[in-house]
Amino acid sequence: MTTDKPIIDEICRLLAPHNPKGIALSAATDIPKELNIDSVGVLDFIMEVEDTFDIEIPMNVVAETHTIGDLVKVVEARIRKA
Amino acid sequence: MTDLFDKHRPIAERFERMMELGVNAVGITNDQLISPTRAMIQGRETILAGTNNYMGITFEKAAIEAGKKALVEFGTGTTGSRIANGSYAMHKELERELAAFLNRKHCIVFTTGYQANLGMISGLAGPRDTVYLDADSHSSIYDGCTLSGAKLVRFRHNDAADLDKRLSRSEGEEGGKLVVLEGIYSMLGDRAPLKDFVELKKKHKFQLLVDEAHSFGVLGPHGRGLADEAGLEAEADFVVGTFSKSIGSIGGFGAGDHPMFETLRYAMRPYMFTASSSPATIATSIAAVKTLAREPERRDALRRNSERLFNGFRNLGFEMGCEDVSPVIAVKCKDEPSTIMMWNALLKAGVYVNIALPPGTPNRLCLLRCSVSAAHTDAEIDQVIATFAKVVAGR
Numbered sequence: 295m296t297t298d299k300p301i302i303d304e305i306c307r308l309l310a311p312h313n314p315k316g317i318a319l320s321a322a323t324d325i326p327k328e329l330n331i332d333s334v335g336v337l338d339f340i341m342e343v344e345d346t347f348d349i350e351i352p353m354n355v356v357a358e359t360h361t362i363g364d365l366v367k368v369v370e371a372r373i374r375k376a
Numbered sequence: 377m378t379d380l381f382d383k384h385r386p387i388a389e390r391f392e393r394m395m396e397l398g399v400n401a402v403g404i405t406n407d408q409l410i411s412p413t414r415a416m417i418q419g420r421e422t423i424l425a426g427t428n429n430y431m432g433i434t435f436e437k438a439a440i441e442a443g444k445k446a447l448v449e450f451g452t453g454t455t456g457s458r459i460a461n462g463s464y465a466m467h468k469e470l471e472r473e474l475a476a477f478l479n480r481k482h483c484i485v486f487t488t489g490y491q492a493n494l495g496m497i498s499g500l501a502g503p504r505d506t507v508y509l510d511a512d513s514h515s516s517i518y519d520g521c522t523l524s525g526a527k528l529v530r531f532r533h534n535d536a537a538d539l540d541k542r543l544s545r546s547e548g549e550e551g552g553k554l555v556v557l558e559g560i561y562s563m564l565g566d567r568a569p570l571k572d573f574v575e576l577k578k579k580h581k582f583q584l585l586v587d588e589a590h591s592f593g594v595l596g597p598h599g600r601g602l603a604d605e606a607g608l609e610a611e612a613d614f615v616v617g618t619f620s621k622s623i624g625s626i627g628g629f630g631a632g633d634h635p636m637f638e639t640l641r642y643a644m645r646p647y648m649f650t651a652s653s654s655p656a657t658i659a660t661s662i663a664a665v666k667t668l669a670r671e672p673e674r675r676d677a678l679r680r681n682s683e684r685l686f687n688g689f690r691n692l693g694f695e696m697g698c699e700d701v702s703p704v705i706a707v708k709c710k711d712e713p714s715t716i717m718m719w720n721a722l723l724k725a726g727v728y729v730n731i732a733l734p735p736g737t738p739n740r741l742c743l744l745r746c747s748v749s750a751a752h753t754d755a756e757i758d759q760v761i762a763t764f765a766k767v768v769a770g771r
Binding site for chain 1: 506
């Protein structure tokens with residue numbers, strides 16, 4: 295499934311279940327650190343991002359992706375590649 | 377200066393929280409082993425229901441005698457790798473015995489099961505290849521993938537349709553594709569739906585590795601694992617296994633029929649750059665493989681014991697890890713503190729099981745995980761059930 299919504303909005307929507315404390319999300323938010331998501335949780339979340347945008351984000355790339363802004367750039371690049 | 381230990385503070389804090397409950401659930405000491413299923417822990421005779429000693433083979437007379445003989449005749453250690461120092465005749469004998477047991481042309485043994493996955497995955501896949509791994513894979517698979525330098529794609533647990541989708545996304549890309557599955561998954565005890573995954577080989581060209589760590593010696597008419605049980609051994613290009621479960625020693629293996637398989641010996645860093653298994657370890661492993669081949673009734677006993685424990689737990693109304701009956705039997709618990717408290721109460725009542733907590737578990741589950749042995753008596757299984765009834769079900 296792809297979406298016309300801005301990528302950052304979609305990512306924030308997908309992060310909502312991982313953000314029970316309702317921390318304000320922005321491009322600068324460090325996903326694992328600020329939302330306290332463990333390594334497996336991050337990988338599970340990335341699978342949801344992959345399926346939402348119908349792209350592939352290899353685990354090797356996830357290791358270098360920390361903030362929401364980093365992830366937006368990865369998604370943009372992967373959509374262009376697809 | 378940044379203290380290198382700063383990054384480990386969350387782990388230290390979590391451990392401290394566990395200790396505040398008065399429990400070191402990850403650091404128990406077996407002071408004396410009484411049998412494959414009993415030990416002295418904290419001064420109490422304890423039933424061991426979390427040791428992965430599936431065949432109950434660790435005190436087999438033939439294996440102990442073989443180990444003693446090897447120790448006397450070949451010494452305490454090999455003092456180097458097989459590449460640098462050469463092999464002992466026994467290493468090659470074990471590889472022949474295993475290849476025959478597995479009905480494979482080639483077999484390579486490793487010093488630990490962890491290294492078997494590290495070696496096989498990093499030997500097979502390189503930086504231009506892609507490895508597709510199940511989300512619930514064991515850490516040794518994740519680490520082998522990382523060591524390989526390959527592109528790593530994770531698919532949803534036991535979901536062949538999800539793998540199909542991910543294989544389709546990279547259709548046409550250069551490089552080989554390796555799909556890695558496990559026979560029995562170590563936390564919940566469920567099997568890979570092998571037939572569904574094998575079906576995908578027709579559509580997407582890939583090679584398949586099945587890690588039979590928990591299923592080798594356990595599943596299939598010949599005890600060779602899930603691929604044997606499913607009648608799909610020809611489709612499993614490579615198998616990996618460990619000696620620390622059904623074989624009751626330490627080490628691991630990789631096996632296959634590929635004509636270039638032996639080349640892996642010169643391409644797998646975890647094989648090349650570590651000391652080979654000690655003579656006593658190899659000798660006990662050879663004896664255990666022969667026992668597995670000679671005594672298929674152990675598998676029947678294991679199956680009966682697994683069904684007894686599984687049904688006992690289900691009758692208590694527990695939420696089970698999965699609906700497959702295997703020697704890995706997990707009970708889902710509410711949260712981390714209650715799981716730790718129940719684990720401690722079980723130990724105090726003379727039953728040792730494993731505690732499994734996130735992130736080491738799928739879907740952030742908190743589990744009390746049992747592993748069944750062919751050597752458990754009915755009375756021991758019933759004692760485990762009765763203790764769970766009291767401690768976990770509150771009856």
